[in-house]
Amino acid sequence: MDPTSSQPGSPAALSDAALVRLVAERRPEALAELYDRFAPTLLALARRVLDNHADAEEVLQEVFVQVWNRGERYDPARSSVSTWLVLIARSRAIDRLRSRRVVERTHEAIAHAAIGAIGAIGASGVWEPHTSPEALENVFIQERHERVRREMAALPAEQRQVLEMAFYQGLTQSEIAAKAGLPLGTVKTRTLLAMKKLRNALRPEIRQLL
Amino acid sequence: MSEELTPEDLALLAALAALQPEAGAPPPPAAHPAQEPGQPPPPGDGAEAETLTRLYHEVLGLMPFALAPAAPSPEVRRRLMARLAEPDLAGRESAAAPSPAAAPETLAVAEPAAAPEAPAPAAATAPATATGRQDRFAPASRSRSASVPGRSGAPRWLSALAAALILALLGTCGWLLNNLRERRDAIVRLAVQRDAALQHAGEAEARLRRLTSQVSSLRDSFSVMTSPAVEVCNLRAATPEQADARGMLFVAADHQHWAMSLRGLRLPAGGKVYQLWFVADQGPVSGGTFAARPGAPVELGSDRMPAGTKAVRITLENSPGSPAPSGPDVLRNADTLHTL
Numbered sequence: 331m332d333p334t335s336s337q338p339g340s341p342a343a344l345s346d347a348a349l350v351r352l353v354a355e356r357r358p359e360a361l362a363e364l365y366d367r368f369a370p371t372l373l374a375l376a377r378r379v380l381d382n383h384a385d386a387e388e389v390l391q392e393v394f395v396q397v398w399n400r401g402e403r404y405d406p407a408r409s410s411v412s413t414w415l416v417l418i419a420r421s422r423a424i425d426r427l428r429s430r431r432v433v434e435r436t437h438e439a440i441a442h443a444a445i446g447a448i449g450a451i452g453a454s455g456v457w458e459p460h461t462s463p464e465a466l467e468n469v470f471i472q473e474r475h476e477r478v479r480r481e482m483a484a485l486p487a488e489q490r491q492v493l494e495m496a497f498y499q500g501l502t503q504s505e506i507a508a509k510a511g512l513p514l515g516t517v518k519t520r521t522l523l524a525m526k527k528l529r530n531a532l533r534p535e536i537r538q539l540l
Numbered sequence: 541m542s543e544e545l546t547p548e549d550l551a552l553l554a555a556l557a558a559l560q561p562e563a564g565a566p567p568p569p570a571a572h573p574a575q576e577p578g579q580p581p582p583p584g585d586g587a588e589a590e591t592l593t594r595l596y597h598e599v600l601g602l603m604p605f606a607l608a609p610a611a612p613s614p615e616v617r618r619r620l621m622a623r624l625a626e627p628d629l630a631g632r633e634s635a636a637a638p639s640p641a642a643a644p645e646t647l648a649v650a651e652p653a654a655a656p657e658a659p660a661p662a663a664a665t666a667p668a669t670a671t672g673r674q675d676r677f678a679p680a681s682r683s684r685s686a687s688v689p690g691r692s693g694a695p696r697w698l699s700a701l702a703a704a705l706i707l708a709l710l711g712t713c714g715w716l717l718n719n720l721r722e723r724r725d726a727i728v729r730l731a732v733q734r735d736a737a738l739q740h741a742g743e744a745e746a747r748l749r750r751l752t753s754q755v756s757s758l759r760d761s762f763s764v765m766t767s768p769a770v771e772v773c774n775l776r777a778a779t780p781e782q783a784d785a786r787g788m789l790f791v792a793a794d795h796q797h798w799a800m801s802l803r804g805l806r807l808p809a810g811g812k813v814y815q816l817w818f819v820a821d822q823g824p825v826s827g828g829t830f831a832a833r834p835g836a837p838v839e840l841g842s843d844r845m846p847a848g849t850k851a852v853r854i855t856l857e858n859s860p861g862s863p864a865p866s867g868p869d870v871l872r873n874a875d876t877l878h879t880l
């Protein structure tokens with residue numbers, strides 16, 4: 331996704347990888363732009379895994395804290411930023427799913443109030459939050475949503491099911507076979523078919539990412 | 541199935557296996573990823589396997605884009621940015637400094653068991669520009685330490701911590717006070733509701749008592765009227781002013797229980813009441829006073845009747861009644877009591 335914005339210097343005009351490099355240099359405005367681009371997708375992913383909006387929002391925050399802490403570890407030769415973020419969010423969400431704990435609401439509220447009070451001071455003067463709904467990157471992401479949704483919907487239901495169980499529930503193929511009552515070979519075949527179909531259908535998207 | 545697996549299949553399965561937390565960080569495709577039992581290793585052609593695995597890795601990364609985007613609340617973004625300003629996160633670069641004496645990294649969020657990493661190619665250290673992407677933005681050149689002012693000395697750090705604690709305390713107090721106020725308001729609201737409910741219940745109870753009394757009275761009257769050998773007597777108007785007034789007197793066989801039904805009585809003038817008299821051997825005996833409303837019947841009754849009663853009279857007396865008939869007759873019995 332090469333930026334074509336006419337506002338050089340603005341974070342909204344930067345590629346995803348450039349933003350991550352700036353995050354590694356401790357530039358909060360770069361993290362904010364990454365957040366604006368990917369938070370809706372990552373939140374949808376976490377919510378799909380956890381089936382709980384509040385937990386999903388906590389995971390979302392943890393993901394970007396991790397990006398802030400480990401931004402310098404991102405290697406564009408290994409994956410796109412989009413996939414890197416998606417897999418961090420997925421891992422966080424599944425990790426939380428497996429060790430979900432009940433947080434006492436009162437403590438949560440107090441913590442939020444305290445963080446909010448500190449944040450009100452900490453954020454002031456550091457940077458000005460902004461949104462760039464018209465930015466080209468956002469348009470690309472919206473188009474990506476539409477295309478991937480269409481191609482996923484076009485998959486046969488049984489193929490989509492095994493793929494989603496692997497991705498959103500973190501199940502191995504053996505676990506999927508046991509849970510769905512299918513032979514392991516069938517699960518593998520369905521997975522392979524689904525992935526190949528997606529790969530062929532989403533070539534333009536993958537080309538943009540690579 | 542393993543006999544039919546192509547190199548592409550193996551690369552694909554490697555990408556999938558890399559998703560498993562148990563596998564830890566996904567190894568490079570050239571090496572063998574975590575495998576399902578019986579799964580053969582990826583093909584020996586490292587470059588091809590690497591490309592294919594990366595390809596399917598990206599396919600997996602696209603999957604969440606099939607979900608409808610969910611808008612996080614603005615509070616999440618605000619909290620995140622506030623969190624970046626916290627000393628433990630803002631001071632992370634100290635840990636990355638080459639000096640071993642630097643402060644250790646204190647991450648606010650623990651690394652998950654399976655921190656995802658993209659599959660590492662053989663040339664994992666390739667520079668970012670290897671992607672061929674040209675980033676037009678030239679970030680401002682500044683050192684990390686310069687990007688986080690105010691971290692140079694312990695006193696400032698302690699001040700920031702103290703300020704944070706004070707703010708947290710103030711926030712907590714504010715929250716508690718607000719909570720207390722809300723609870724107090726809720727208690728007052730509930731008390732008002734309770735009082736209203738109690739009043740309503742009292743009114744309903746009084747109405748029920750009245751209705752029960754009326755039902756009981758009607759039952760008694762009905763019992764008298766339908767008793768065997770009941771005697772009945774017609775009552776007629778005794779004055780032209782109350783020409784529409786009429787009534788019936790029912791007396792049970794024991795000559796004690798009686799019931800009276802009156803119609804057409806006018807509303808008595810101010811300070812006046814109707815008074816019932818039993819005319820017995822010793823003279824008129826008061827049976828009590830009562831009021832009347834236009835159009836509404838008057839039902840009277842009792843389980844006592846003076847001995848030797850031969851007739852009844854209803855007169856209009858000054859309130860609250862008279863010891864002996866003194867006002868004009870309104871109704872009187874048209875005939876003597878006779879057995880039905």
